[in-house]
Amino acid sequence: xxxxxxxxxxxxxxxxxxxxxxxxxxxxxxxxxxxxxxxxxxxxxxxxxxxxxxxxxxxxxxxxxxxxxxxxxxxxxxxxxxxxxxxxxxxxxxxxxxxxxxxxxxxxxxxxxxxxxxxxxxxxxxxxxxxxxxxxxxxxxxxxxxxxxxxxxxxxxxxxxxxxxxxxxxxxxxxxxxxxxxxxxxx
Numbered sequence: 181x182x183x184x185x186x187x188x189x190x191x192x193x194x195x196x197x198x199x200x201x202x203x204x205x206x207x208x209x210x211x212x213x214x215x216x217x218x219x220x221x222x223x224x225x226x227x228x229x230x231x232x233x234x235x236x237x238x239x240x241x242x243x244x245x246x247x248x249x250x251x252x253x254x255x256x257x258x259x260x261x262x263x264x265x266x267x268x269x270x271x272x273x274x275x276x277x278x279x280x281x282x283x284x285x286x287x288x289x290x291x292x293x294x295x296x297x298x299x300x301x302x303x304x305x306x307x308x309x310x311x312x313x314x315x316x317x318x319x320x321x322x323x324x325x326x327x328x329x330x331x332x333x334x335x336x337x338x339x340x341x342x343x344x345x346x347x348x349x350x351x352x353x354x355x356x357x358x359x360x361x362x363x364x365x366x367x
Contacts, residue, residue, distance in 0.1 A: 195236055196243035198223050199272060200280050206243055213239045225282045229270070230254035234282070238270060242282060246272045251288065251330070266303065267330035290330060291337025293317050294361050301337060308333050319364045323347070324357070328364070336361050 195213060198204040204217030213234075214224035225242070227234055232254045241248050251267040258264055271285040289300035290308065299312025308330075310317040321328050324347045335343050336359070345359040 193236065195239045199243055199246075206239065208236060222279050229282060230256055230284075234270070242270060242272045247285065251334075253331070254284070264327070265329055267334070268303070290334045294337065294365050295367055301333065303330050303333075315367070317365050317367050319366065323359060323364060332359075333364075336364060 193208040195206045195208065198206050198215040198217065198221060200223035201215060201217050201221035204215040204221050204223075206213055206215055206223070208227075209224075210227075212224045212226055213236075215221040218224070225234065225239060232252060234252075238248050238252065248270045251269055253265055253267055255263050255265050266286075267290075269285040269288050270282045272280045273283045275281050286303055289302055289311075291301055293299035293301055293310040293312060293315055295317035296310060296312050296315035299310035299315050299317070301308050301310055301317075307318045307320050308328075319328065319333070323345065326345065326347045332343060332345065342358050342360045344356050346354050347357055348354055
């Protein structure tokens with residue numbers, strides 16, 4: 181086999197048939213998951229994306245289904261240096277060169293809209309919003325000065341009505357409050 185040497189400890193972990201060339205197999209190659217047909221096949225996925233380790237289970241799901249089964253928590257650094265967490269699926273999508281890449285897929289809903297009951301709530305850049313154009317329900321990504329993470333919204337929508345939430349007080353201390361769904365979403 182040509183190309184970069186593969187760590188023998190990782191070589192025996194077959195993750196699936198290569199979705200790119202359909203001839204090689206995808207193995208754990210140490211810092212990446214990649215095709216055995218390298219350099220002829222350029223398929224590879226980093227083992228860390230947006231400060232999150234990508235597991236072998238995630239890679240198996242991407243290869244077999246084109247999408248991770250569950251949302252994964254990723255971290256990005258904002259321009260002000262603050263770290264922000266976001267939840268999304270990973271999808272296998274061909275880039276402009278025709279090579280499969282793992283990409284963020286936000287187009288999977290967090291839950292049903294609590295206002296119109298027919299729309300779905302999705303995470304956007306600055307808020308969570310219902311996709312039903314007649315509804316427009318939304319909530320911002322912070323509540324009482326504390327970040328409202330996708331996991332919180334998902335829990336509010338799927339374990340209806342309330343969650344316990346830690347907020348920062350004006351003095352800088354934190355305290356737990358009960359947050360109700362009706363207080364978070366607006367039209």
